[in-house]
Amino acid sequence: MDNLNLGQHISQQYNEELEDVRNKVLLMGGVVEGQLAKAIHALVEGDTVLAAEVVADDYRVNALEVEIDEECTRIVARRQPAASDLRLVMAVIKTITDLERIGDEAKRVARMVQDELNGTMTSDIRNELEHMGALVQEMLRMVLDSFARSDVKSAVKTARFDNKVDVKYVSITRQLMTYMAQDPKSIPQILNILWAARAMERMGDRCENIAEYIFYLVHGRSIRHTSKDKKTIKKLSRHD
Numbered sequence: 001m002d003n004l005n006l007g008q009h010i011s012q013q014y015n016e017e018l019e020d021v022r023n024k025v026l027l028m029g030g031v032v033e034g035q036l037a038k039a040i041h042a043l044v045e046g047d048t049v050l051a052a053e054v055v056a057d058d059y060r061v062n063a064l065e066v067e068i069d070e071e072c073t074r075i076v077a078r079r080q081p082a083a084s085d086l087r088l089v090m091a092v093i094k095t096i097t098d099l100e101r102i103g104d105e106a107k108r109v110a111r112m113v114q115d116e117l118n119g120t121m122t123s124d125i126r127n128e129l130e131h132m133g134a135l136v137q138e139m140l141r142m143v144l145d146s147f148a149r150s151d152v153k154s155a156v157k158t159a160r161f162d163n164k165v166d167v168k169y170v171s172i173t174r175q176l177m178t179y180m181a182q183d184p185k186s187i188p189q190i191l192n193i194l195w196a197a198r199a200m201e202r203m204g205d206r207c208e209n210i211a212e213y214i215f216y217l218v219h220g221r222s223i224r225h226t227s228k229d230k231k232t233i234k235k236l237s238r239h240d
């Protein structure tokens with residue numbers, strides 16, 4: 001094999017390694033999506049069997065995080081990536097950390113379900129939690145799609161979506177505080193519901209983090225301290 005063909009072969013291998021890493025991130029994201037969907041359904045329906053599945057499945061997320069992290073380490077050591085390739089590797093490492101933590105929060109929700117909640121969760125709180133869960137699921141779906149397509153516009157919209165999750169969390173918290181004041185005996189059970197809502201709020205924050213990594217991947221700078229109002233989104237979108 002001459003030098004030209006050898007260089008092309010190495011370049012092709014390198015591109016395949018980077019693509020493999022991206023695909024594994026999406027695979028991990030799909031597993032976390034499944035965990036989240038099951039956890040929310042288990043919480044709303046009080047399904048302890050489904051909750052146990054969420055807890056048991058957490059090892060898959062952890063295993064994928066370790067596998068992807070090790071692959072990124074090998075790429076850095078062997079390929080010494082620069083510029084956009086290095087940003088991709090860094091974005092991947094940060095993304096899988098947040099995906100793993102979303103999985104941990106889903107497991108936390110599932111464990112709340114395994115505690116005694118019967119008779120505590122009212123229909124209005126159940127509906128609020130279901131709505132909040134749907135918002136978080138949509139955020140995760142959007143941000144994984146943004147990652148797959150390196151779509152900054154969609155990523156910025158995902159970051160703004162977190163405001164809706166935060167508003168819903170504040171609303172649920174106020175309702176639960178009222179219930180605890182009215183019936184102090186219910187405080188331990190209501191606190192479990194509150195921790196579950198808090199876990200979902202944190203999932204939204206993790207999705208927002210991933211959206212920020214996508215912006216960094218594409219533009220090479222942080223969006224973390226940038227306003228996410230409509231004018232800013234239009235301005236950022238023109239850079240795509």
